[in-house]
Amino acid sequence: MSEALHVEVKGLTVTARNAAGEVFPIVSGIDFALKRGEVLALIGESGSGKTTIALTLLGHARPGATIAGGSIRVGEHDLTRLDRAALAQLRGNRIAYIAQSAASAFNPSRTIMDQVIEPALIHDLMPRAQAEAKAVELFRALALPFPDTIGARYPHQLSGGQLQRLMAAMALITDPELVILDEPTTALDVTTQIEVLRAFKAVVLERGATAIYVSHDLAVVAQMADQIVVLSQGRIREAGAAAQILHAPADDYTKTLMAAARPAIRPAPEKIALPAAPLLEIRGMTAGYGKIGKDGRPRIPVLRDINLTIERGATLGVIGESGSGKSTIARVIAGLLPPASGQVLLDGEALPPGLQGRSRDQFRRVQLVFQNADTALNPAHSVGRILARPLAFYHGLKGNAARMRVLELLDLIRLPATLIDRPIGGLSGGQKQRINLARALAADPQLILCDEVTSALDTVVGAAILELMAELRRELGITTMFISHDISTVRAICDDILVLYSGTMVETGPRTAFGVAPFHPYTDLLIGSVPEMRAGWLEESHAGAAPPPIGEISDHPDLCRFLPRCAARVDGLCNTTPPPRRPLTKGSQILCHHGDESLCPL
Amino acid sequence: MMASAFQRAKALPVSGKVGLALVIFWLAVAVFGPMLAPYPVGAFVAYDVFDGQSAKHWLGSDYLGRDVLSRLLSGARYTVGLAAAAALLASTTGTALALTAAVGGAKVDEPLSRFMDMLISIPSKIFSLVLVAAFGSSLGLLLLIAAFTYVPGNYRIARALAVNLAQMDYVQVARARGEGRFHIAIAEILPNMIHPLLADFGLRFVFIVLLLSGLSFLGLGVQPPDADLGSLVRENISGLGEGALAILAPAVAIATLTVGVNLLIDAIGFSGKGKGR
Ligand SMILES: Nc1ncnc2c1ncn2[C@@H]1O[C@H](COP(=O)(O)OP(=O)(O)OP(=O)(O)O)[C@@H](O)[C@H]1O
Ligand code: SF4
Numbered sequence: 040m041s042e043a044l045h046v047e048v049k050g051l052t053v054t055a056r057n058a059a060g061e062v063f064p065i066v067s068g069i070d071f072a073l074k075r076g077e078v079l080a081l082i083g084e085s086g087s088g089k090t091t092i093a094l095t096l097l098g099h100a101r102p103g104a105t106i107a108g109g110s111i112r113v114g115e116h117d118l119t120r121l122d123r124a125a126l127a128q129l130r131g132n133r134i135a136y137i138a139q140s141a142a143s144a145f146n147p148s149r150t151i152m153d154q155v156i157e158p159a160l161i162h163d164l165m166p167r168a169q170a171e172a173k174a175v176e177l178f179r180a181l182a183l184p185f186p187d188t189i190g191a192r193y194p195h196q197l198s199g200g201q202l203q204r205l206m207a208a209m210a211l212i213t214d215p216e217l218v219i220l221d222e223p224t225t226a227l228d229v230t231t232q233i234e235v236l237r238a239f240k241a242v243v244l245e246r247g248a249t250a251i252y253v254s255h256d257l258a259v260v261a262q263m264a265d266q267i268v269v270l271s272q273g274r275i276r277e278a279g280a281a282a283q284i285l286h287a288p289a290d291d292y293t294k295t296l297m298a299a300a301r302p303a304i305r306p307a308p309e310k311i312a313l314p315a316a317p318l319l320e321i322r323g324m325t326a327g328y329g330k331i332g333k334d335g336r337p338r339i340p341v342l343r344d345i346n347l348t349i350e351r352g353a354t355l356g357v358i359g360e361s362g363s364g365k366s367t368i369a370r371v372i373a374g375l376l377p378p379a380s381g382q383v384l385l386d387g388e389a390l391p392p393g394l395q396g397r398s399r400d401q402f403r404r405v406q407l408v409f410q411n412a413d414t415a416l417n418p419a420h421s422v423g424r425i426l427a428r429p430l431a432f433y434h435g436l437k438g439n440a441a442r443m444r445v446l447e448l449l450d451l452i453r454l455p456a457t458l459i460d461r462p463i464g465g466l467s468g469g470q471k472q473r474i475n476l477a478r479a480l481a482a483d484p485q486l487i488l489c490d491e492v493t494s495a496l497d498t499v500v501g502a503a504i505l506e507l508m509a510e511l512r513r514e515l516g517i518t519t520m521f522i523s524h525d526i527s528t529v530r531a532i533c534d535d536i537l538v539l540y541s542g543t544m545v546e547t548g549p550r551t552a553f554g555v556a557p558f559h560p561y562t563d564l565l566i567g568s569v570p571e572m573r574a575g576w577l578e579e580s581h582a583g584a585a586p587p588p589i590g591e592i593s594d595h596p597d598l599c600r601f602l603p604r605c606a607a608r609v610d611g612l613c614n615t616t617p618p619p620r621r622p623l624t625k626g627s628q629i630l631c632h633h634g635d636e637s638l639c640p641l
Numbered sequence: 642m643m644a645s646a647f648q649r650a651k652a653l654p655v656s657g658k659v660g661l662a663l664v665i666f667w668l669a670v671a672v673f674g675p676m677l678a679p680y681p682v683g684a685f686v687a688y689d690v691f692d693g694q695s696a697k698h699w700l701g702s703d704y705l706g707r708d709v710l711s712r713l714l715s716g717a718r719y720t721v722g723l724a725a726a727a728a729l730l731a732s733t734t735g736t737a738l739a740l741t742a743a744v745g746g747a748k749v750d751e752p753l754s755r756f757m758d759m760l761i762s763i764p765s766k767i768f769s770l771v772l773v774a775a776f777g778s779s780l781g782l783l784l785l786i787a788a789f790t791y792v793p794g795n796y797r798i799a800r801a802l803a804v805n806l807a808q809m810d811y812v813q814v815a816r817a818r819g820e821g822r823f824h825i826a827i828a829e830i831l832p833n834m835i836h837p838l839l840a841d842f843g844l845r846f847v848f849i850v851l852l853l854s855g856l857s858f859l860g861l862g863v864q865p866p867d868a869d870l871g872s873l874v875r876e877n878i879s880g881l882g883e884g885a886l887a888i889l890a891p892a893v894a895i896a897t898l899t900v901g902v903n904l905l906i907d908a909i910g911f912s913g914k915g916k917g918r
């Protein structure tokens with residue numbers, strides 16, 4: 040019977056030593072098995088031991104850790120009994136590994152082809168010409184553009200999603216019997232993720248490879264896996280067939296994960312009865328990096344013609360893919376980047392464009408909260424010092440009064456008072472993000488600019504931060520600009536939404552407008568690319584369909600920027616004439632040649 | 642504070658402990674040496690020149706019949722003190738200028754960095770020779786020369802660190818909070834540079850010891866009857882043929898001092914990285 044099982048892990052324990060030299064388990068008592076051609080998903084939060092387990096299937100443990108017990112059988116080999124040479128023979132040959140960040144796995148100074156076929160050459164599996172032919176075949180299977188010539192390029196000439204697929208090609212070139220994919224799409228935008236997932240799935244199916252898929256995202260896993268193993272703190276919480284785990288989870292922890300993955304839409308907090316004057320208004324703003332040229336455009340233009348308003352006490356969600364200019368909007372409002380043209384008005388009064396000339400009170404009223412709390416908090420300072428600075432700077436609070444207020448703030452963000460004298464280094468990601476938020480609150484601001492405040496956190500921790508923000512908003516009536524790349528989060532907590540594509544506002548409107556079709560073609564792609572938590576979604580989703588062919592593109596600078604990827608583009612119109620901004624009956628405004636009638640209802 | 646310094650010392654690797662012991666030893670000699678010297682520095686106390694080791698003269702006598710141990714104990718003060726002062730002056734000046742460049746923007750950074758590039762291209766030995774020849778040797782001048790020579794080197798390192806740190810999100814947050822440049826330089830950037838700067842300080846110290854010893858060896862350093870370790874080597878050069886203790890002892894002293902400082906910096910740099918800051 041065990042012949043039918045291709046991979047079998049029994050009683051696996053991996054240990055490490057802590058600073059005091061004591062041995063402790065990182066993962067323990069791990070059992071699972073899968074048949075040839077099956078896909079098993081390991082799912083859990085960061086620190087749950089996913090990657091540790093995945094690495095043991097290469098017979099590897101991270102430096103400092105050791106495989107202390109259990110057996111790992113792949114085919115006829117027990118990996119725990121093999122010596123280094125035998126393992127090296129298996130790795131990259133019969134067992135392949137695809138890591139989270141392909142960008143850092145490629146050598147920037149060698150061509151893609153050289154690197155992709157390297158495993159085949161190292162293991163002496165085939166002559167160079169044959170390996171290259173096989174690589175091209177894989178490029179085609181992975182739906183890469185220009186499969187015949189893409190191999191001649193260098194890594195910096197390719198996007199993150201393309202590199203991720205090329206890394207898969209590198210892993211598959213040896214026809215491995217076991218493929219380990221460690222969060223292969225986590226670093227990608229949703230719209231890219233769906234393409235990569237499709238390519239992975241097709242290739243895994245076609246080659247009949249057995250695969251282990253490591254991820255923290257249940258919805259992604261739902262597309263790929265036959266079996267799911269849920270991990271928490273180094274132990275298996277629940278394991279079983281994918282359908283059972285997704286539809287009838289038995290374990291409480293799995294249920295929490297499912298709940299956190301798809302935030303419930305919160306009822307909009309009752310609008311606070313304040314004069315309806317908008318708190319923040321941006322008019323005709325253009326911005327970018329580098330020197331501003333003679334034509335009034337910066338050398339690297341990013342944002343184009345941004346107009347928005349945020350009502351007092353409301354939350355505006357800004358969404359778009361990486362590099363679309365979301366953070367740049369926040370930087371302009373905060374004064375870190377003077378706009379090339381246009382105005383930012385706070386409470387009806389124009390803010391000076393740069394940092395110079397802003398009064399301390401203007402600084403106080405707008406606070407910026409950065410995405411990554413690890414880098415946004417000075418590692419040389421203590422929690423108390425970080426929170427006390429804005430108190431002293433804006434409110435002149437010193438000594439005991441300041442300390443009392445810091446304790447109050449800690450209480451407000453639900454952290455114990457004992458943290459006050461701790462250095463930043465020892466805090467967890469979630470704790471840091473709370474401190475990051477508290478520092479902004481310490482200023483007593485009117486407007487908080489939150490740049491991807493939950494993106495670097497685990498879903499459960501992130502959900503808790505969102506909960507906290509919603510509460511603070513209710514209690515303090517703060518106006519928020521919430522920047523995110525995740526449409527479901529934005530839909531769940533924001534009153535109004537702005538969709539940014541390559542620096543232009545393609546759709547704006549109240550959140551209700553983002554629950555019903557029709558959408559701007561890019562919004563449509565964005566919404567359609569978010570994986571749903573059911574098997575088969577990937578096959579049904581029409582998102583990311585190939586755009587129809589069009590004729591020559593004129594060189595008008597204001598043409599629709601989504602044109603190269605748009606599935607609804609119209610030849611003779613989109614490639615010659617800039618799109619107008621028009622209202623849709625559902626309440627939003629879009630920048631597109633299509634209107635209510637011609638946008639395909641979903 | 643004391644306790645944590647002690648714990649840190651305990652956590653050092655063996656080489657670091659050796660380095661630390663050597664550094665402490667030489668600091669002690671610099672401070673207490675003259676009090677411990679058995680004979681006055683300039684006194685002719687032995688009957689013979691280049692005596693070997695004896696009960697009366699532990700390290701023998703020098704080319705004029707003076708007690709080598711006493712001269713060494715007194716001379717260490719000049720080498721250690723002068724080098725430490727000069728390294729401190731060079732590091733604080735270099736780092737202060739580097740921070741100014743990092744928070745001052747391109748308008749300050751560009752000219753300052755070009756100027757430092759120019760300074761760094763002046764050969765330090767020749768520069769010192771010219772100055773000493775022009776003004777005559779004095780402790781103050783030696784201090785200034787040594788400090789001045791090593792400002793550009795420290796500036797380069799400190800600027801590279803500071804410019805990187807100035808891009809960090811927490812510095813952007815401080816700017817967006819409306820903080821002044823001085824606060825950003827001192828409170829936000831400087832604390833995160835301390836570790837590499839300490840290592841750099843140690844390195845400068847070693848360079849300066851060698852520079853001063855070299856100058857003294859050429860007769861341009863500390864002037865007789867006072868003598869730093871380099872002058873001790875030079876004045877006893879005629880004993881080299883006989884392998885006299887009078888020349889070996891100060892040479893070994895310079896070697897142990899510089900090697901000790903080097904071992905210590907390497908170890909600190911290492912454990913600093915290990916802490917994952
Ligand atoms: N300092 C800079 N100099 C030049 N170009 C920059 C600079 N900062 C950002 N850019 C460019 O501006 C564009 C928008 O960047 P921005 O950081 O606003 O994107 P984003 O939408 O926040 O992306 P992400 O989701 O990855 O954070 C990108 O193309 C980026 O490469
Ligand atoms: S203007 Fe044309 S290309 Fe742009 S989004 Fe609309 S249909 Fe697509």
Ligand SMILES: [Mg+2]
Nearest residue numbers: 365366490491
């Ligand atoms: Mg960003």
